[in-house]
Every structure is written in C-alpha cells, then in structure tokens.
Amino acid sequence: LTGTIGGLLAVPLIEALRERYPQITLQIAEAMSGFVAGWLSEGRVDLAVLYEAPADPGLACDPLLEEELVVLWPPDWTAPPEIAMAALDGVPLVLPSRAHGLRRMIDTELAGDGIAPELAVEIDSYSNIKNLVAAGFGASVLPWHAVAPEAEAGRLAVSRIMAPGLWRGAWLIRPGARPVTRAQEAVAETLRMVVGDLLARGVWAAARAPGTAPSSGGSPPEADS
8 A cells, every 4th residue: 555545544444354354364565655666566565556567468457536725835835725836837846756747747747837846845745845844944745645634634625626636546456367266356346445435525625436526625624724
C-alpha cells in the first residue's frame, strides 16, 4: 500500500479479513508508489494498490476509486478557497521525486500551462512533505484525505484546484501471469469491499467511485474549519 492509502485502508482491511477469513495471514508493506511498483515487478508482493495503472501487459489492473488532490500551504500563507494550477508558477514546491506517480502527474499538469515546478525540496515521504510545508518551505499537492487532520487543526492551509479539479485514480494491481491462490483472491475481494464501504460512509474524504461525475465545486469537506 502507498502511504496515504495505508493510513486509511490497512486497519479496516485487517479487521475485515480477521472476521471473514481468520486463517489467512496477511503481510502489509507501506511506501510511496514508486517503491511499491518495484516490489510488484520484482515479485516481492502479491497485490498492490497504486495510483497509476502500469502499462505492463503482465499486470492485471482493476480501478478502485478516484480521489481529489488539493494544494497545501504553510498556515501563515494566504490560501484562496480555489486555485488554478497555473497560479503555482513561481511558488516554491515541496514534492516527491520523479520516480513517483504523484510527481509525474503534477509535472504534467503544470507543463500543460507551460510551467516547470519551482522546487524548494524534493523528498519521498508524505509525512515529511506535510511537515516541510507546515514549516514554511513551500506549498505542495496531496490528496485531501491525507491533509485533512492538519488542515482542521490549523497546521496547514488548503486550496481546492479549480473545476474540474485534479483527481487521480487508485488501482488494485497484481501479476496477471502468476496463478492466483484462493487466499489472494479472498484478500482482493475483501479489499474491494472495504474500499466501497469507506467511500459509502465518507471516511475516504473527497473520493469517489471510478467514473462518477465530477463534483460541482466548493471546498473539500471541512476545509474551512
């Protein structure tokens, strides 16, 4: 699991598996997407949840959800309710390295406006991205659910990206050529069920099922609190 997903999914997945399939032993590893993709290609993990569907015909990819990305700012910076990605031109940014899908997505969006990111810090750690932004090193872009606690506590300021917003998909991925064991299929089925429940109950904030119509605007849940 990637770090932002692991914080939401690991505990309810373990709880659901313990209830439904108590004889399954589950090992969970957590890292940024570039590392998780490497583990998958090396055969070190059986299933992965990633924010990109790899263009590898040997991998089976199933869409799980889409989540909204927001701009996060130091708490003493002015954070408009909504912002265009083009407004990040010249703003110092704290971003992961290019090995990670989030960075490639941000670079692509900025390049569409003829902008190259102005890097303040490059660091492959979601928690430290938030810490560095809170300390005033620059702004960043992360999923709303990953920054909601800090925003609600006033440690970060948040702006939504102007309509249609910036959304990224999460995918359940496994090697397509390897035989699937009954345990792996049970874990995959349970993971999909748990994700559906988190979406239905609003626990996965500012996320939607794949293919859902874009929202009409406004702030992420409780972003102004």
